[in-house]
Each structure stands twice: as structure tokens, then as C-alpha cells.
Amino acid sequence: MKASGAQIKDFYDNHWPSGYYFEEEDAEVKLNDNDSGEWLLDHTERYDTAKFGYLVKEGETVRGVPDTISFTTAFGKWLKTSLNKTLIVTVPTGYEQAVAAHLEEYFKASKIAGKVKL
Numbered sequence: 001m002k003a004s005g006a007q008i009k010d011f012y013d014n015h016w017p018s019g020y021y022f023e024e025e026d027a028e029v030k031l032n033d034n035d036s037g038e039w040l041l042d043h044t045e046r047y048d049t050a051k052f053g054y055l056v057k058e059g060e061t062v063r064g065v066p067d068t069i070s071f072t073t074a075f076g077k078w079l080k081t082s083l084n085k086t087l088i089v090t091v092p093t094g095y096e097q098a099v100a101a102h103l104e105e106y107f108k109a110s111k112i113a114g115k116v117k118l
Contacts, residue, residue: 001049005041007086015078020055027053044088
């Protein structure tokens with residue numbers, strides 16, 4: 001499954017499955033710099049989620065709850081049920097503030113619970 005860096009960041013920051021941690025050592029692609037904590041994925045680039053490895057269950061195992069889940073499986077379940085979609089907009093340098101302001105104004109006027117991140 002392919003996903004944008006922005007979608008993966010949204011999943012990682014806001015929708016991570018409770019009780020699981022990311023086993024980054026087995027991943028072909030790293031999400032964060034271990035020293036600085038800086039996010040390493042470009043928001044607009046698309047990535048193969050199979051290269052991100054596995055999520056591992058914390059604590060003792062519970063019957064019927066898997067000890068590990070592939071990143072692709074966890075991400076795919078969230079994506080299917082997500083009521084929000086990530087929109088990536090590319091604008092010329094210097095216009096990003098104006099476009100963000102217009103989007104925020106549109107969300108407010110339309111009573112849409114959208115969020116703009118620069």
C-alpha cells in the first residue's frame with residue numbers, strides 16, 4: 001500500500017493503536033531521527049507502507065490480540081475507517097500563508113472541521 005508522508009504522519013501522531021509501539025529496527029524506512037526526533041518523511045512523497053515494519057504489543061499478551069501487527073495492516077484499518085482525508089497542496093513559495101488563510105476561512109464559513117498545517 002502506498003501512502004503520502006502527510007497521511008503517515010497523521011496516523012502516527014493522532015491515530016496510533018493503543019498499547020502498541022513501533023519496532024523501527026526492523027523497518028527499511030525510518031520515520032524519525034532517533035537523536036533529534038525530527039520527522040524524516042517528506043509530506044508530499046508517497047511511501048510503500050510495507051517497508052515500515054511492525055507494531056509490537058506492549059505488556060503481556062492477551063488472547064485474541066496479536067503480539068505484532070504489520071504497519072500496513074494497522075495503517076490500512078485506520079485509513080478505511082477514517083472520516084478525514086489528507087489533502088496535499090503545492091503552491092509557489094511565498095503564497096503558503098495566503099492559501100492557508102483562504103482554506104481556514106472556507107472551513108469556518110462552511111462549518112467544516114478542517115485543519116490547516118504549514
